[in-house]
Amino acid sequence: MDVEAEEQFRRFVEGRSLALLRTAYALTGDRHTAEDLVQGALAKLFRHWRTVDDPEGYVRRIIYNDQVSSWRRRRTVREEPVEDVPERAVSDGSAEVDGRLDMTRLLSMLAPRQRAVLVLRYYDGLTEREIATALGCSIGNVRSQTFRALARLRTLAPELTTAVPAAPTIEGA
Amino acid sequence: MDLQELLRESVDGQVRDVPAGFADGAIRRVRRRRTRVALASVAGAMLVGAAAATFAMIGPAEPDRNDGAPADRSSSGYDVDLAALPDGPAPALPWYADGHLHIDNTATAFDVEFAAVSLYRVAGGFVVLATEPNGRGAGDPRARTLYSVREGGAPVTLASGPIRGVAVAGLSGQAAVSTADTVSVVDVATGTVLYALETPDDETTPVGFLDGERVLLRTGTGALLTWDVGGGYARYLEDRAIDRLSSAGGPAVLAPGGRLLAITPSATATDVLDTGTGHVLWSRPPAVLTFSPDGRYAALLEAPVPPGVIPSDLDGAEPGDLLERNGPTVTVTQEMLDTVAEHPDDWEKVRHVVIMDARTGAEVRRLTAENAENLRWETGTSVVFGAYRDGEEAALIRCSVDGACELTTQPREVVGEPGVDGNPYLLGDTP
Known part of the structure; x- marks a missing residue:
C-alpha cells in the first residue's frame, strides 16, 4: 500500500473507530472482544483498501459476519442466556444512570442473536432486510428474534415497558 | 426515553474513546517489518534451529522436480495442503529467507533491512529492488534502492531514491530503471548506466524489454511507448490502435520474448494481445497475469469471492444474480457459492491458482x-507460489501444469498476516 492510501486508511480509522467500536461493544458486551473484533475487521479493510468503495459498510458487514461466525464456532460450547436477572441488575427507575447501566447488563442477558437484532435495529438503525442480510438469516427470523428479544426485555425489566415496543416495528408500516 | 435512546445512552456511555494506536494495531496485523535485526531479536536459539532445518531440507532434496503427487483436495478443503504434499527440490528462482537470497541450493547473504522487496535473476546473481523500512508504508516509491548481488557477494547499489519501476532482462544482464525524471538502462554486472533519457512524465515505469534494443514503457497517463535505447520514444503499436490504456487501468505485463502483452485498459477487463499483429487474442475480468518463459501459458491468482462480498451476501443467491451494493455490482458465480459453502469461516483465504493457454485463454x-x-513461473511447465496452512504455517509450493504439487521449502511458522506479509519465505512483490 502506498503512503497516500495508508494515510487515507488512518484518517478513516481515526474518524470512524469510535462508532464501530460502540457497535461491536453492543454486539459483544465486552470491551476487549469488541476491540479485537473491530481491529480484525479494520485489518481486513486495510488489505482491500484500494478495492473497497464503501469502507464503513464493508467494515460493518465484516464485524457482523465475524460475530455470526463466532456464534457458529461456539455452538459446540453452547451459550445459554441467563434465565433470571439478579435483583440488583434491575433498575428501580429512580435515575437515568440506572437505566443506562441496566441496558448494558440486560443486553448481556439476551441470547447472542437476540442481542444482535436489537443492536442492529435500534442502535445501528438497520432495516429488517438489512439485518437479515447482515446476520445471514430470513426476515421472518429477524422478526421472531426481535419479538422474543423485546419480550424478554420486558420480562427482565418491567419498568422499561414504556421504552420497549410492544411488538417489532413492521418495515414500511 | 425509548429503546433506541436507552441503547445509545448505555452503549455510548460505556465506550467513550478508542485505544491509542488503533490504526497502527490494525496495520500491524497486516504488516510486519521484515528486518534482519527483528529476526535476530526473536529467540535467537530457536531461530537458528529453524534456519538450520530449512537449509538441511533444501540441501539433499531427493525428489525430481515436478514429480510431486497430483493435487487432491484434502481434509483442509484445499487442493494444496501443506501437510499432505511431498517434499521437492528448492525453487530454481530467487527467494529470500533469514537474511539470505536463495536459488536452488545456494544462499547469498543479503544484509539489508527492507519493508518490501522484488527479486530478479540474472546470470551469476540477483537484482533486488528493496523498499526501505522508513515507516511510511511498504510501497513508498521515494525510498527504494536497487541492488546487484553476485552469488556469494555483497550487495552493490545500482540506484537509490525515488525509483518508480524496474524491468530486468536476465539473459543480457541489463535492468531498465525509472525515476521521476529519468529512465535508464543499467549493466547489472558493472553498474554502468548504458543509456538514459528524460521520462515523458514522472510516473513512467518500464514494462519490459521487447528485445535487446527496445524497452516498453507505460506512462502515468496509461500510454504505451517504446524506447529505442539509442534514440527516443515512439507510440507502441500506434498503427494497430493498441494505445487505449487509461491511467485508471491496471498494469501491463509483457511475456518473455515480447510476443504477448497483457493490458488492463479499464476496470472491467484484461486483454491479451499478440504484439506481432496487435490483435486482442482473448479477454477476461481484470487480473495480473504472468507468462511462462516460453510464452505458452499464462497464470494468475484469483479470489473466488471478490473483496467486499461476504457469505451473508450470498444467502439464497444463485449463479447470475447481481449483488447490488454500494460498490460495483457483482455477478454471483457458482465458484463464489461453492467457496462460501465449503469455507464458511475462511472464505476470504481461498485463492485459485489458474493456468491458461496464453494464446487462447x-x-x-x-x-x-x-x-x-x-x-x-519457474520453468515452462511449473509455477512456484507461497501458501499457508490454517494461517499458522507457510511454505513455497511448486505445481506443474499437469497439477502435480510439492513443497519446495519446509512449512514454517508465519511471521505476519497470512496472504500479505506472513510467509517466512519471500518470492518478492511485483514491482
Missing part, C-alpha cells in the same frame, strides 16, 4: 490454496 489447470501469493 483456455483454462488448463485450477487449484485451490490457502492465501496463495506471489505466483511465479
Whole structure:
C-alpha cells in the first residue's frame, strides 16, 4: 500500500473507530472482544483498501459476519442466556444512570442473536432486510428474534415497558 | 426515553474513546517489518534451529522436480495442503529467507533491512529492488534502492531514491530503471548506466524489454511507448490502435520474448494481445497475469469471492444474480457459492491458482490454496507460489501444469498476516 492510501486508511480509522467500536461493544458486551473484533475487521479493510468503495459498510458487514461466525464456532460450547436477572441488575427507575447501566447488563442477558437484532435495529438503525442480510438469516427470523428479544426485555425489566415496543416495528408500516 | 435512546445512552456511555494506536494495531496485523535485526531479536536459539532445518531440507532434496503427487483436495478443503504434499527440490528462482537470497541450493547473504522487496535473476546473481523500512508504508516509491548481488557477494547499489519501476532482462544482464525524471538502462554486472533519457512524465515505469534494443514503457497517463535505447520514444503499436490504456487501468505485463502483452485498459477487463499483429487474442475480468518463459501459458491468482462480498451476501443467491451494493455490482458465480459453502469461516483465504493457454485463454489447470501469493513461473511447465496452512504455517509450493504439487521449502511458522506479509519465505512483490 502506498503512503497516500495508508494515510487515507488512518484518517478513516481515526474518524470512524469510535462508532464501530460502540457497535461491536453492543454486539459483544465486552470491551476487549469488541476491540479485537473491530481491529480484525479494520485489518481486513486495510488489505482491500484500494478495492473497497464503501469502507464503513464493508467494515460493518465484516464485524457482523465475524460475530455470526463466532456464534457458529461456539455452538459446540453452547451459550445459554441467563434465565433470571439478579435483583440488583434491575433498575428501580429512580435515575437515568440506572437505566443506562441496566441496558448494558440486560443486553448481556439476551441470547447472542437476540442481542444482535436489537443492536442492529435500534442502535445501528438497520432495516429488517438489512439485518437479515447482515446476520445471514430470513426476515421472518429477524422478526421472531426481535419479538422474543423485546419480550424478554420486558420480562427482565418491567419498568422499561414504556421504552420497549410492544411488538417489532413492521418495515414500511 | 425509548429503546433506541436507552441503547445509545448505555452503549455510548460505556465506550467513550478508542485505544491509542488503533490504526497502527490494525496495520500491524497486516504488516510486519521484515528486518534482519527483528529476526535476530526473536529467540535467537530457536531461530537458528529453524534456519538450520530449512537449509538441511533444501540441501539433499531427493525428489525430481515436478514429480510431486497430483493435487487432491484434502481434509483442509484445499487442493494444496501443506501437510499432505511431498517434499521437492528448492525453487530454481530467487527467494529470500533469514537474511539470505536463495536459488536452488545456494544462499547469498543479503544484509539489508527492507519493508518490501522484488527479486530478479540474472546470470551469476540477483537484482533486488528493496523498499526501505522508513515507516511510511511498504510501497513508498521515494525510498527504494536497487541492488546487484553476485552469488556469494555483497550487495552493490545500482540506484537509490525515488525509483518508480524496474524491468530486468536476465539473459543480457541489463535492468531498465525509472525515476521521476529519468529512465535508464543499467549493466547489472558493472553498474554502468548504458543509456538514459528524460521520462515523458514522472510516473513512467518500464514494462519490459521487447528485445535487446527496445524497452516498453507505460506512462502515468496509461500510454504505451517504446524506447529505442539509442534514440527516443515512439507510440507502441500506434498503427494497430493498441494505445487505449487509461491511467485508471491496471498494469501491463509483457511475456518473455515480447510476443504477448497483457493490458488492463479499464476496470472491467484484461486483454491479451499478440504484439506481432496487435490483435486482442482473448479477454477476461481484470487480473495480473504472468507468462511462462516460453510464452505458452499464462497464470494468475484469483479470489473466488471478490473483496467486499461476504457469505451473508450470498444467502439464497444463485449463479447470475447481481449483488447490488454500494460498490460495483457483482455477478454471483457458482465458484463464489461453492467457496462460501465449503469455507464458511475462511472464505476470504481461498485463492485459485489458474493456468491458461496464453494464446487462447483456455483454462488448463485450477487449484485451490490457502492465501496463495506471489505466483511465479519457474520453468515452462511449473509455477512456484507461497501458501499457508490454517494461517499458522507457510511454505513455497511448486505445481506443474499437469497439477502435480510439492513443497519446495519446509512449512514454517508465519511471521505476519497470512496472504500479505506472513510467509517466512519471500518470492518478492511485483514491482
